[in-house]
Amino acid sequence: MLRLFIAVDIPEDIRTLMCGMGGSIPGARAVPTDQLHLTLKFLGDTDSGLLPxxxxxxxxIECPxxxxxxxxxxxFPPRGNPRVLWAGIDPAMEVTALRNKVEKALAEIGIERDHRKFSAHVTLARLKNSPLNRVTQFLAGNSLFExxxxxxxxxxxxxxxxxxxxxxHTVLATFPLTHSQIEE
Known part of the structure; x- marks a missing residue:
């Protein structure tokens, strides 16, 4: 069994800007800089025979x-005790379109679609019993983050x-985004 996910990497210069974000909140564990990514689909434990x-x-998948x-x-969650700090994606429509193509391609080989609403984001930190007022301060202090x-x-x-x-995390395969080969 392999624990698999599909993601878009964040460029190194952008990851450096985000290094340790949220880690100063009590109970927060910042995502290591080299692991900051945008998950398109988490497959979880998957039979290694399905890898090919x-x-x-x-x-x-064709996507420009x-x-x-x-x-x-x-x-997350948006209401209740926060467990994850995230940075949003702008604009999200292209990421969502790519994610939908990933879901469709994998469904065609029998991998179940994720039925939860997709929210394009990069996880910055995981929280455990973090004081709500410190999370609120972090959000306010980074409200103009871009x-x-x-x-x-x-x-x-x-x-x-x-x-x-x-x-x-280990890269198993890389898939370049390319323009469709349409004759004009």
Whole structure:
């Protein structure tokens, strides 16, 4: 079994800007800078025999490159005790379109679609019993958060191994975004 997810990597200069965001909140564990990414689909534990089919399905996705930035911060769940701090994506429509293509391609090989509403974001920190007033202060202090725009040119298939020191992510395949080959 492999623990798999599909994601868009965040450029190194943008990850550096976000280094440690939210980590100063009591009970917060900031996502390591090298693991900041935008998850398109989390597959979880998956039979390793499906890996060739998954790679083939993802390799057939056609989507042009697009530009986004990270903008605004928030938390999940939106009501109740916050457990995750996130940075939003702007504009989100291209990311959502790519995510929908991933869902469709994988559904065609028998992988169940995620029926939850997709909310394009980058997880900044995980929270455990963090004081609500400190989370609110973080949100207010970062209300104008916005990164430079960057171009998404690929998405990746990752495996994730859990260890005592946290998750270790390994790239299994890279899928470039390309313009359709339409004759004019």
């Amino acid at each position: 089919d998954i790679k083939e399905a993802l390799g057939n 490159p697009f530009k986004i930035c990270l903008k605004r911060v928030g938390h 990164t430079p725009t960057f171009t998404v040119r690929e998405f990746l298939l990752y495996s994730s191994s859990l260890s005592a020191k946290g998750a270790v």
